[in-house]
Amino acid sequence: GAGVSQSPSNKVTEKGKDVELRCDPISGHTALYWYRQSLGQGLEFLIYFQGNSAPDKSGLPSDRFSAERTGGSVSTLTIQRTQQEDSAVYLCASSLRRILTEAFFGQGTRLTVV
Amino acid sequence: GNSVTQMEGPVTLSEEAFLTINCTYTATGYPSLFWYVQYPGEGLQLLLKATKADDKGSNKGFEATYRKETTSFHLEKGSVQVSDSAVYFCALSEGGGATNKLIFGTGTLLAVQP
Numbered sequence: 474g475a476g477v478s479q480s481p482s483n484k485v486t487e488k489g490k491d492v493e494l495r496c497d498p499i500s501g502h503t504a505l506y507w508y509r510q511s512l513g514q515g516l517e518f519l520i521y522f523q524g525n526s527a528p529d530k531s532g533l534p535s536d537r538f539s540a541e542r543t544g545g546s547v548s549t550l551t552i553q554r555t556q557q558e559d560s561a562v563y564l565c566a567s568s569l570r571r572i573l574t575e576a577f578f579g580q581g582t583r584l585t586v587v
Numbered sequence: 588g589n590s591v592t593q594m595e596g597p598v599t600l601s602e603e604a605f606l607t608i609n610c611t612y613t614a615t616g617y618p619s620l621f622w623y624v625q626y627p628g629e630g631l632q633l634l635l636k637a638t639k640a641d642d643k644g645s646n647k648g649f650e651a652t653y654r655k656e657t658t659s660f661h662l663e664k665g666s667v668q669v670s671d672s673a674v675y676f677c678a679l680s681e682g683g684g685a686t687n688k689l690i691f692g693t694g695t696l697l698a699v700q701p
Contacts, residue, residue, distance in 0.1 A: 506688060515693040529688060576689060578631040
């Protein structure tokens with residue numbers, strides 16, 4: 474596609490359930506990033522992929538959070554046993570190579586845990 | 588660690604007023620600096636960037652100069668329009684070694700009134 478695509482755009486889930494968030498980066502972009510945007514706060518880095526490898530996963534807040542990337546393309550962020558504090562907008566971005574050039578962001582998935 | 592501090596909003600201006608949004612950073616090494624903008628209902632998009640000291644980034648009438656001596660990257664526009672109403676994020680790139688990510692400030696909401 475022309476841009477970074479994320480699905481679903483909105484997700485409401487019950488506390489304790491697992492959720493999966495999907496990101497389709499721009500074709501050919503080798504770098505992929507997940508960020509979290511909470512109300513009134515900036516963008517919090519979660520994880521960085523280069524190809525299918527994740528050399529930096531330092532931002533994942535707990536072991537309930539995991540992510541994978543397959544085929545150097547689609548990525549899935551999984552949150553297990555969701556908690557109310559997980560409610561946020563989850564943003565995905567991709568970059569052709571290094572982020573020094575430009576990172577292109579998707580529209581995000583708004584996750585609400587009730 | 589590396590960090591970005593930007594002025595808190597909201598900033599409310601009348602159309603054609605001069606805009607300054609302050610941004611300072613703390614970093615080891617020589618990061619690239621960015622301003623991203625998030626218009627209502629849209630994803631983040633790159634507004635401008637500067638990759639080394641004394642570089643000036645510019646786009647759509649906005650400018651920011653990379654000042655190493657003051658560790659700043661203030662965003663300016665001479666005459667704002669209603670269509671500039673958005674949230675503005677200052678960011679730096681933290682790269683080298685295994686990591687490669689953007690670190691964002693908390694964002695500044697700009698509201699321009701006709």
